[in-house]
Every structure is written in structure tokens, then in C-alpha cells.
Amino acid sequence: MLLTEFKNLKQLINYFSTEEICRDYLEEHRWGGIPTCPHCTSDKWYKLRNTKLYRCGTCKKKYSVTVGTVMESTKIPLSTWFMAIYIISAHKTGISSVQLGKDVGIKQSSAWFLLHRIREMFQEKTFTKLTGVIELDELYVGQKDRKNRTKKMKPGRGSVNKIPVLGILQRGGNIVYQVVPDTSADVLRPIISARVDKAAIINTDGHLSYTGLDKEFAAHEVVNHGAGEYVRGIYHTNGVEGAFGQLRRGIRGIYIKMSKKHLQRYCHEFSYRFNTREMKDADRFVSLLDRLPGRLRYQDLIK
Numbered sequence: 001m002l003l004t005e006f007k008n009l010k011q012l013i014n015y016f017s018t019e020e021i022c023r024d025y026l027e028e029h030r031w032g033g034i035p036t037c038p039h040c041t042s043d044k045w046y047k048l049r050n051t052k053l054y055r056c057g058t059c060k061k062k063y064s065v066t067v068g069t070v071m072e073s074t075k076i077p078l079s080t081w082f083m084a085i086y087i088i089s090a091h092k093t094g095i096s097s098v099q100l101g102k103d104v105g106i107k108q109s110s111a112w113f114l115l116h117r118i119r120e121m122f123q124e125k126t127f128t129k130l131t132g133v134i135e136l137d138e139l140y141v142g143q144k145d146r147k148n149r150t151k152k153m154k155p156g157r158g159s160v161n162k163i164p165v166l167g168i169l170q171r172g173g174n175i176v177y178q179v180v181p182d183t184s185a186d187v188l189r190p191i192i193s194a195r196v197d198k199a200a201i202i203n204t205d206g207h208l209s210y211t212g213l214d215k216e217f218a219a220h221e222v223v224n225h226g227a228g229e230y231v232r233g234i235y236h237t238n239g240v241e242g243a244f245g246q247l248r249r250g251i252r253g254i255y256i257k258m259s260k261k262h263l264q265r266y267c268h269e270f271s272y273r274f275n276t277r278e279m280k281d282a283d284r285f286v287s288l289l290d291r292l293p294g295r296l297r298y299q300d301l302i303k
């Protein structure tokens with residue numbers, strides 16, 4: 001039986017006391033006891049003696065449990081990975097590579113790499129459309145990197161030096177952040193159509209790119225921030241603005257510079273954090289392991 005609840009970091013560290021225990025845990029979690037070849041999905045296997053490797057009985061290739069995951073060919077011990085995944089998922093605001101390196105006892109450069117690998121796990125691989133009451137808004141994230149300052153972004157409603165992010169919040173539910181080149185209707189509308197159910201009631205401010213959403217969705221309510229109106233009954237965008245506050249603080253407080261290239265990955269991290277806000281830290285650890293890319297389970301294959 002897998003331990004699936006860790007009350008705190010200390011318990012996690014005690015539990016994963018050796019690399020063998022970590023590997024057994026991962027094998028059980030990923031394969032449910034039946035090693036499955038990542039090359040050809042065969043479940044015929046031989047264990048190679050005195051190694052962590054299996055040989056596929058069908059295609060004859062060798063593999064270990066980390067092949068096809070973010071941990072593939074890592075030199076960092078699995079126990080350190082597990083600690084890092086726990087710490088990152090437990091942090092409310094995100095953590096810098098400098099701090100993570102200190103916490104788990106590795107170089108900052110290794111921690112930086114680890115952080116980016118783990119962020120891959122935050123990305124939703126599948127999604128269902130958001131529905132119910134939807135709040136839409138845009139956030140402009142400043143680029144602190146001087147080189148990027150000279151590259152002018154197409155003007156949206158904010159500054160030319162900032163990167164716009166579209167936020168789509170299902171009130172009481174999940175948020176989606178999407179980095180966009182600009183905030184024109186041509187850019188925003190296809191994203192909104194793809195992510196929001198037609199039966200939704202849309203709440204926005206008076207940004208012109210949202211004009212006409214009432215034709216596509218059940219309703220579109222506009223609160224006119226320009227005219228000093230922020231709430232009209234149940235119509236407002238306070239939820240998405242609150243989530244943006246968390247994203248902005250996280251980026252500002254933890255990360256030294258923000259490039260456009262990495263911003264979407266940070267957005268995945270923060271939307272994951274927002275969307276699992278009701279979850280206990282320990283549950284987040286296990287739910288992140290569920291997202292190991294390339295996760296392959298025999299049960300899923302034979303469905």
C-alpha cells in the first residue's frame with residue numbers, strides 16, 4: 001500500500017529515507033505494480049539484476065520508471081525531487097531557485113533546472129470548459145529584464161512594455177491564465193470560445209474587445225470601471241482581480257526577472273496553486289505525481 005498522505009515535510013523526508021524506497025514508490029504510483037514499457041507499452045518485462053532497469057520482453061529495450069517523465073536521466077536524487085515537489089506545492093506564493101537550493105541542499109543552478117522541470121507538471125494536460133458565472137480580465141506583467149524593455153509589445157490597454165495575460169475565472173471554481181501577444185478582440189475571442197462553455201454568464205469590464213460576447217454566450221454583463229462602477233449586484237470581476245493580485249505578488253516577490261518565454265510556465269504554476277487552494281499540502285504532492293508527463297499505466301492502456 002502506498003502512503004498517500006504526508007502530514008508535513010518532516011514526515012515526507014523520514015518516509016523517503018533511501019533512493020530504493022523513492023523508486024519503489026514511484027513504480028507503484030506510476031505502474032500500479034505492473035512495469036510498462038515506455039517505448040512500446042508492453043507489460044512483459046524482466047528485471048535486470050542489481051540495477052534500477054527493466055528490459056522489455058517485447059521490444060527488448062531497457063527502461064526505468066523515470067523514462068518519459070520530468071525526472072528522466074536526472075542526476076539529482078529522487079528523495080531531493082520529492083522534497084522539492086513538496087516544498088514548491090506547499091508554498092503559497094512560489095519559491096526562488098536560490099531559496100529552494102538552500103532548502104534542499106543543492107546548487108542554485110541545479111535548483112533552477114529542477115524548478116522548471118517541476119513547473120512542467122503544473123500545466124493542465126486536459127481541460128473541461130469553464131461554465132456558470134465567468135469573470136474575464138487582463139493583467140499586464142512588467143518585464144524587468146532590460147533587454148526586453150526595448151522590444152515594444154503591441155499596445156493593448158496597458159503599457160507598451162508589458163506582457164498581457166488573459167484571466168478566465170469560473171466563480172467559485174478554476175482559473176485559466178493565458179499569455180497573449182495583445183488584447184485585441186482577434187486575439188482574445190478565440191481563446192474565450194475555446195475555454196468557456198456557451199451556457200456561461202460572462203462578467204467583464206468595459207474593454208472593447210469583449211463587446212459582442214452576449215451573442216456567443218448566455219449573457220454578458222459589463223461593469224463600467226471607467227465610469228466608477230465596480231459592482232452591480234452579482235455582476236463584477238472582483239474574483240479574477242483577486243487571483244491576479246496573487247499572481248502579481250508571486251511574480252514580483254520571488255522572481256528576479258520575467259521574460260515572455262517563461263511567463264506562461266509561471267502562469268501554470270500560479271493557476272495550479274489557485275485551483276488547488278482547497279487542497280491540503282500533502283494532497284498536492286500526490287496530485288502532482290499524477291501529472292508526471294508521459295504517465296503510462298497499464299489500466300489506462302487497455303481501456
Ligand SMILES: [Zn+2]
Nearest residue numbers: 037040056059
Ligand atoms: Zn517495449
